Amino acid sequence: MSTKQENIKQLIEEYMKVNQMGPGDRLPSETALSQSFRVSRTTLRGAIRQLESEGKLLVKHGSGTFATCPLPSIPSSLDRLYSIGDMIRSAGLREDEQLESIQRISVCPPDIAEQMRFSENEPMIALERTRTANGEAVAHSINWMPEKLAGPILEGDSFSGSLFQSLEFKAGVRIVGAYSELTVPNYDDAHMTRLLKDPQATVLLLKQLHYDEMNRQVLYSLDYVRSDIFRFWVRRTR
Template identity: 30%
Template sequence: MSGRTLVRGDGTPLWQQLLADLRRRLEDGEFDAALPGEFALAAEYGVSRYTVREALRRMREDGAVVAGRGRVARPAGPGGRAGDIEQPLDEPYSLYVAVEAAGRTQRSVVRTFEVRADGVIATRMGLEESTPLVHLERLRLADGEPLAVDRVWLPEAVAAPLLDVDFTHTGLYPEYRRRCGIRVDGGDENIRAVIPGRGEQELLGIGADVAVLSIERLGLSGDRPVEWRHTLVRGDRFSVTARFSAHAGYRVDLAESGTDTPTPPRVSTP
């Protein structure tokens, strides 16, 4: 027997009744961390999962809750946006995938897309300083709002076919695999909180009091360096999560404060 009853046959769709009750319970502070899962809500109200999904979809659309693919819905942060996009530490970082998984609309404004030589970046990738690199800089948007400034460098010798791609609505990694046969399957990454410069604050639409996550990545395909990436992600809209267990566990080697060449964080699962 269900714990809550919806009225059938009065002309009001069940999903609409469920939506109203879930909103009321949300406003009353009943769901501090997360809403019950679809099965639990279906059993509690005596309705189908389709009805539950429709109600939750409406709540996501109006910003009341956020939910990634395969995850329970949870109350949104202030303004319905804070922290609504997550990136697990146990899989390759991808803004495109993270934004799509959060149910947001992904779009990019391409600011720079050219071939250039950059000795500093080439050295970081273990390449000769004069190596030509494909440089792509994008302002990443989620639901039309600035989320990140993303800069990536790729060896032209393998990445030249990407110069014909429109990266306004597509992710880099799928195109890298499809057009160049390159799969980024490993690497080193450094994540730290910083206060961006004024120009980047204006791009991201944030004030001086909002920190961003600075993510630097050396991407590898096997043992071959195929990517250097520097991304600044709004800290009020993005979070990094980790999964662990008593059996497998995880390990993060943090960068030592004050060093010129910090050790990138590493996450391992035996």
């Protein structure tokens, strides 16, 4: 974002604050705002796009630009193991999920087999869910488990609730840690597009290999999370 767009972005935020604009309140037209701020409509639109990517504005083509109630950021320390649901609830938000698919795969994909140190002949279950906070999609998860482990936690072709708790109380497997890699997914990753609210928005990918009390690899997860909602930090010492 250019310095001029950043300045206009701050002016728009100040305008919303001074006029006590709440969720659903409509801003003046682009023409009126550009004249008021004495700036080109191109610069104004860039600032509005940035505010939209931050969840502070909603642009409805043909209707106008509206103030929203942005979700708070969800912090997580990378040296502690939290589930996506735990992080959402810890931020005081209402957590929910949408089951996308449960796949039973007779031949384990080579990359998953390598990560989990399984034979490619190991039957696997792939559980895919979209997670929401206050009704808004904030994460998309794909969880890989051996079928012999996942069987007790699945109710036919459905699943809901905490995966960690289900594994512990229904399958007798307690996850105690994970090796985690935080990265940025490829631009053409189809799973990432489920979370993109705006072309300028970004998504992080958390790859995690979970292990139990016996140090057995029991779960491999791909967690796509919105970077405007989730913030990860780690304490470093010298």
